[in-house]
Amino acid sequence: MMPRMRIAIAGDHNGLLMKATLVEWLTADGHQVDDRGTHGAEIVDYPPLCADVARQVLGGHAERGIVIGGTGGGEAIASNKIRGIRAGLCHSTFLAEISSAHNNTNVLVLGAKVIGPAEAVAITSTWLSTPFKGERHQRRLDQIAALERGEPLH
């Protein structure tokens, strides 16, 4: 059974409907969901939303974060600028599985112009329920953390 988690979720204007679908599904599935916005249809910038979700995760208020954009590309770039965030842009359940198993991602990024709501639910479910494999993958995440600190890799 999938562990129940505290999840911070955000999306820009493109992600509004998909966010509503995921909030409903996650809540029905027993997760504690914190919807960080946006809440209206007006056009907004996504980097502050990415930063907000990252803050929730890094501050321990949420175990995982989800960010939704049009394609999600910019959201992944923005999220991965923040030290300690490993954000995976996943547009298939296979990518979601590897994102958790190999990359131990703490933020899932989705693109509402790329996939539909049913795929978003399947991807999110896979991402949440797939455990991190550790071992050689942990070594690589340690190397990524060293890059974040500006240390050279040999």
Ligand SMILES: O=C(CO)[C@H](O)[C@H](O)COP(=O)(O)O
């Ligand atoms: O997915 C995104 C970035 O990767 C954004 O949702 C997208 O760029 C927003 O564009 P617009 O303001 O034209 O809707």
